[in-house]
Amino acid sequence: MNAVSGSNLEKVLAAGHFAVTAEVGPPRGPDIQAIKEKGEQVKGVADAFNVTDNQTAVVRMSSIAASKLLLEEGLEPVMQMVCRDRNRIAMQSDLLGAHALGLRNCLCLSGDHQSAGTSGKLKGHPGAKNVFDIDSIQLIAAVKGLRDGVQEGGDTITSPASFFIGAAWTPLGPPEKFRAIRLSKKIAAGADFIQTQAVYDMERFKEAMKRAMDMGLTEKTAILPGIIVPRSAGMLKYMNANVPGIEVPEAMIKRMADASDAKAEGLKIAVELIEMVKELPGAKGVHVQAIEAEHLLRDVIGKAGLLPRPQV
Numbered sequence: 001m002n003a004v005s006g007s008n009l010e011k012v013l014a015a016g017h018f019a020v021t022a023e024v025g026p027p028r029g030p031d032i033q034a035i036k037e038k039g040e041q042v043k044g045v046a047d048a049f050n051v052t053d054n055q056t057a058v059v060r061m062s063s064i065a066a067s068k069l070l071l072e073e074g075l076e077p078v079m080q081m082v083c084r085d086r087n088r089i090a091m092q093s094d095l096l097g098a099h100a101l102g103l104r105n106c107l108c109l110s111g112d113h114q115s116a117g118t119s120g121k122l123k124g125h126p127g128a129k130n131v132f133d134i135d136s137i138q139l140i141a142a143v144k145g146l147r148d149g150v151q152e153g154g155d156t157i158t159s160p161a162s163f164f165i166g167a168a169w170t171p172l173g174p175p176e177k178f179r180a181i182r183l184s185k186k187i188a189a190g191a192d193f194i195q196t197q198a199v200y201d202m203e204r205f206k207e208a209m210k211r212a213m214d215m216g217l218t219e220k221t222a223i224l225p226g227i228i229v230p231r232s233a234g235m236l237k238y239m240n241a242n243v244p245g246i247e248v249p250e251a252m253i254k255r256m257a258d259a260s261d262a263k264a265e266g267l268k269i270a271v272e273l274i275e276m277v278k279e280l281p282g283a284k285g286v287h288v289q290a291i292e293a294e295h296l297l298r299d300v301i302g303k304a305g306l307l308p309r310p311q312v
Contacts, residue, residue, distance in 0.1 A: 004147060004162055004163075004164060004192070005104040005105070005162045005163055005164040006104065006162070007048070007076060007104040007105050007164045008047055008048060008076045008312065009021065009047050009048040009076060009078065009105055009164060009193070010104075010105075010164045010192070011312040012047045012285075012309075012310060012312055013193065013222045013284055013285070015310070015312050017047075017310045017312070018278060018284070018285050018286075018306070019047050019193075019222065019224060019284060019285030019286075020045070020046040020047055020285060020286055020287075020288065020301060020306050020309060021046050021047060021048050021049065021050060021078060021195065021224060021285065021286075021287045021288070022042055022045060022046040022049050022050070022287070022288050022289065022290075022294075022297050022301070023049065023050040023052065023287075023288075023289040023290075023291070023294075024038050024039070024042060024049045024050065024051055024052075024066070024070065024075075024077075024294060025038075025051075025052050025055065025060070025291070025292060025294075026051060026052065026060040026061035026062070026063065026065075026066035027060060027061055028058065028059065028060050028061075029061070030061060031061075032069060035061070035066055035069040035070060035073075036069070036073055038294050039069075039070050039073040039074075039075050040073075041294045041295045041297070041298070042075070042294050042297055042298070043073070043074065043075060044307070044308065044309060045297050045298045045301050045302075045307065045309070046288070046297070046301065046309065047076070047285075047309055047310075048076040048077065048078045048105055049070060049075050049076065049077055049078060050077075050078045050080060050107060050195070050287070051063045051066045051067045051070060051077045051078065051079055051080060052080050053079075053080040053081055053082045053085075053109070053111070054082065054084075054085065054111075055112065056112050056116045056124075057084070057111070057112045057113065057114045057115070057116045057124055057125065057128070058122055058124055059125070063079050063080050063081065064079060064094060064097065064098045064101070064103065067079040067098070067101075067103050068101045068102070068103065071101075071102055071103065076104075076105070077103060077105065078105040078106070078107050078166060079098055079103050079105060079106050079107070080106075080107045080109055081094070081095070081106060081107070081108060081109065081139065082109045082110060082111025082112075083109070083110050083111055083131065083132050083133070083134055083135055083136055083139055084110065084111030084112070084113075084114070084130055084131060084132060085111065085131055086131055086133075087131055087133035087134075088133050088134050088138075088142060088152050088153075091134075091139065091142065092142060092146060092151055092152060095142075095143060095146055095161060095163070096146070096157070096161055099146075099161040099162070099163065104162065104163060104164055105163065105164045105166060106143055106163045106164070106165060106166065107166035107167070107168070107195065108136050108139040108140045108143060108165065108166065108167055108168075108191075109136055109167075109168055110132075110135060110136045113130070114126055114127075114128040114130060134152075136167065136168070136186070137182075137185050137186055137189050138152075138189075140165055140167055140186055140189040140190050140191050141189040141190060143161075143163050143165050143190065144165060144189065144190030146160070146161040146163070147160055147161055147162055147163055147165070147190075148160065164192050164193070165190050165191050165192045165193075166191065166192065166193045166194065166195060167186040167187075167191035167193075167194055167195075168194070168195055168196070168197070169182075169183050169186070169194050169195070169196045169197070169223070170196070170197040170244065170245035171183075171196055171197070171199075171205060171208035171209070171212075171245070172197070172199075172201065172204055172205065172208065172245050172246070172247050173197070173244050173245035176204075176208065177211065179208065180208065180211040180212050180215055180217065183212060183217055184215060184217055187217055187220050187221045191221055192221060192222065193221060193222040193223075193224060193284075194221050194222065194223045194224065195224050195226055195287040196223065196224070196225045196226045196287070197226055197243075197244075197245040197246060198226045198227060198228040198239070198243075198246050198289070199225050199226060199227065199273065199277075200230075200236070200246065200247065200248040200249065200252055200273070201247040201248065201249050202273065202276050204247060205225065205280075206280065209223070209280060209281070209282050209283070212282060213281065213282045218281075218282035218284075222284035222285065223282060223283055223284055224283070224284060224285040224286055224287045225277045225280070225283055225286055225287065226286075226287040226288075226289065227270055227273050227274055227277070227286060227287070227288050227289070228270075228289045228290070228291065229266055229267065229270040229288070229289065229290040229293070229296055229297075229300055230252075230256060230266040230269055230270065231262065231263055231266050231293065232256065232262050232266070233253050233254075233256040233257035233262065236248045236252065236253045236256055237253055240253070252269065255269070256269070267296065267299060267300055267303070270288070270300045270304075271300055271303045271304045274286055274288070274300070274301075274304040274306070275304060275305075278304070278305075286306075288300060288301060
């Protein structure tokens with residue numbers, strides 16, 4: 001891997017270490033202290049930290065602002081950018097601004113549909129207009145263009161924006177065989193690393209990884225399988241039924257339902273899954289999420305034998 005951004009995540013992967021990324025969700029308000037507190041909880045547990053961009057179409061502090069705040073706390077952010085909310089002019093402008101602020105990792109995503117924000121007690125913005133001027137593959141190409149010194153429209157920029165470019169992969173989304181083809185398009189567009197949708201059915205995921213390996217994709221990018229720490233059987237049932245591409249074996253749901261301490265069992269499951277990922281051919285790391293429970297990450301990642309993180 002040729003260094004392009006100088007980010008810590010890039011250096012860890014280039015050095016051949018098993019990388020760890022985690023997730024930090026921005027607050028639903030302008031609270032700087034909320035970001036600082038989350039930063040303290042997770043400092044040192046991962047090589048870089050995803051900062052979501054209005055996930056589930058719920059208004060939150062911008063990913064760029066929250067990423068900059070984490071950077072000031074000594075953590076390396078992975079700024080997320082979704083295609084749902086901005087056109088290509090606004091996104092490229094934001095990318096140049098983010099680079100000027102010192103952000104070097106960017107994860108390019110389509111973004112949840114605006115109706116996703118109406119789940120639970122939140123009203124969300126179901127009437128908001130989708131933009132989708134470009135899709136996630138085109139966004140990857142646009143970020144790659146900025147890295148090469150050229151805007152998506154063809155105009156040059158005064159100096160390159162050296163991002164380490166990430167993309168998402170939903171390997172178990174239907175139709176499964178097509179997912180490897182879509183992954184190949186993202187890699188061809190310029191994706192340096194890949195974070196997958198949460199994996200619970202490891203046997204099926206192994207088949208998806210084999211398809212990617214057979215296509216030579218694991219040699220062209222760094223794939224980090226995703227693990228979401230489960231906290232209840234209900235959580236697993238909900239994701240299995242409602243989140244595209246997440247497949248949870250019935251045996252795992254039953255295991256959580258039968259557990260006398262669901263939280264402890266969920267942590268145990270997460271550690272077991274990470275251990276399987278560590279042995280999985282083609283995997284270059286793991287992306288661990290504990291949605292709105294970041295305090296659990298240190299315990300899970302530590303028990304999986306991935307602490308301390310390497311210094312590069």
